[in-house]
Amino acid sequence: MFIKTITTSLITLILAGCSVEESIEMPEQIVEIYNLPTEVNPVERDFNGIARAHDxxxxxxxxxxxxxxxxxxxxxxxxxxxxxxxxDKRDYQIVVDDRKARLVLTEQQFERAKALLDKKLLSQSEYDKMRAEYLVALADFRKASLMFEYTxxxxxxxxxxxxxxxxxxxxxxxxxxxxxxxxxDFVEVDVQLPDMILAVAKLGENRIRNLDVKVAYEAFPDKIFTATPYELNLEKDPSTRSYIATFLVPFDNQFGVLEGMPAKVSIDLSDLTYTYSRDFLVPVAAVVMPDGSRIGQQRPVVWRYKDDQTVESQEVELGTLSGDMIEINQGLNDGDVIVSVGANKLVDGQKVVLKKGKR
Structure with a gap:
């Protein structure tokens, strides 16, 4: 009887323990995600731009x-x-009238000189002098008329x-x-592009010329314009490690785009990624160090978002840092979805909730 009681008590305690363990659930963490590109799901990055006149x-x-x-x-x-x-045209009109009068006089004298020369009543030298005076008067009149037009x-x-x-x-x-x-005919939009993007772009002939670029002005956010690359300033800004790239946007008479108007520029970077590199650019905030690890002991990780709304850690190899983005050389695949905000508070298998509007 005593043994039976102990056994029953142990089973009860074990079940109770299991029940307590099962009732402890990790709190759902609100996160934002970042989609890595695929051939059919291109990656776009948004940049701030400033509009200015093309000409x-x-x-x-x-x-x-x-x-x-x-x-x-x-x-x-x-x-x-x-x-x-x-x-005020008055002074110029006086000059025109004076030059016109001189032209009329010298023209009449020149016509008489031609008639006299034909009758051999005037020497060739006298005729040439009359002709030269007429041509000078004609040039003076034309100049005065041109100056009058310039008013x-x-x-x-x-x-x-x-x-x-x-x-x-x-x-x-x-x-x-x-x-x-x-x-x-066009509006220019200037954008600061990270050096990493331009370095990749230059590996291919005219690759940057083929970028898919969309522009939306802050004053007209619902109107999307297609832009084309125009020119690149090769002098890097040392404070931002970026270059000024200029894109041409067709002018639309329905929208009063003004000098200095802010714009959002969306650039499809997948063509650069797939042609030259299998590396990925991800937000710096997506990369974390495992809890308790020391620098050099473990590789950094990102959190891969799964279809069942849970996350799993994935070790990655880092590349070059560029602004708020960092290059991932190894560890990620096409189409992976990773946590970009809230990554420092996660554990393997934890269920997460996507921030509204951030799918």
Whole structure:
């Protein structure tokens, strides 16, 4: 009876122990995830960009004078040939009238000289002198007429007025900027790209020219524009270890994109990854050291997110650090899903909850 009681008590304790153990569950950790690229699931990275005019020119008069009128305002759309500003023309009109009178006189004298030469009543030298005086008068008249035309500042192409630097009744000198004009066929967007991305891109001929780039301006977030690479500044910013890349975005008259407007630039980097390297760029926050490990004893790990909403640790080999991203040389495969935020609080087999909107 005593033995039976002990046995029964032990079984009860064991079952109770199991029940207690089974009732202890790891708290669900809220995390964000990061999808590694595949051939059919390209990886995109977002960068901050700044819009600026593709062709921005300062316009100036070719002659000096007092500004009589400025016919435009900042932000106004203009067409090629539109008169944007006008100088006081009176002094130039006087010169034109004077040169025209001289031209008429010398032309009449030259015509009489030709008639006299035909009748052999005028020497060849006298005729040549009359002809030269006529040609000089003609050149002077053409020059005066051209200077008169220069009293009007016209738009050299279709565009949008950027800024106005002067006012009516102000005297200006030739070449002194009066206003600026934006060409409206394209907008340039400048982006800081990490050196790692450009280093990979340069391994292939014209590879960076084939990047798939999308741009959304902060003022019009729902409108997505397709952009094309335009130029790359080869001088690196030492503080950010990045280069300025410029992309061209078609101008849309329905959207008033202004100089300095912020933009989000999304670049598909999978073509670079798959053509030249099997390494992956992942957020730095996704890489952690195992609890209790010392530097050099264990390899860093990332947490792989599984279909059953649990996580498992995966040792990785690190490559180069670039801004908030780090290169993974070994340990990850195409299409892996890893934890990018909350990775430092996980254990193997723990169930996690994805942060809303971060799938």
């Amino acid at each position: 921005l020119v300062d316009l100036a008069f070719r002659v000096d004078g007092e500004i009589k009128s400025i016919n435009i305002n900042k932000g106004q759309k203009v067409n090629k040939g539109d008169v944007l500003a006008v100088l 009007e500042l016209k738009a050299p192409f279709d565009g949008i007025i950027g800024d106005v630097f002067s006012d009516p009744f102000v005297n200006v000198q030739p070449g002194s900027a009066v206003l600026s004009l934006h060409k409206v």
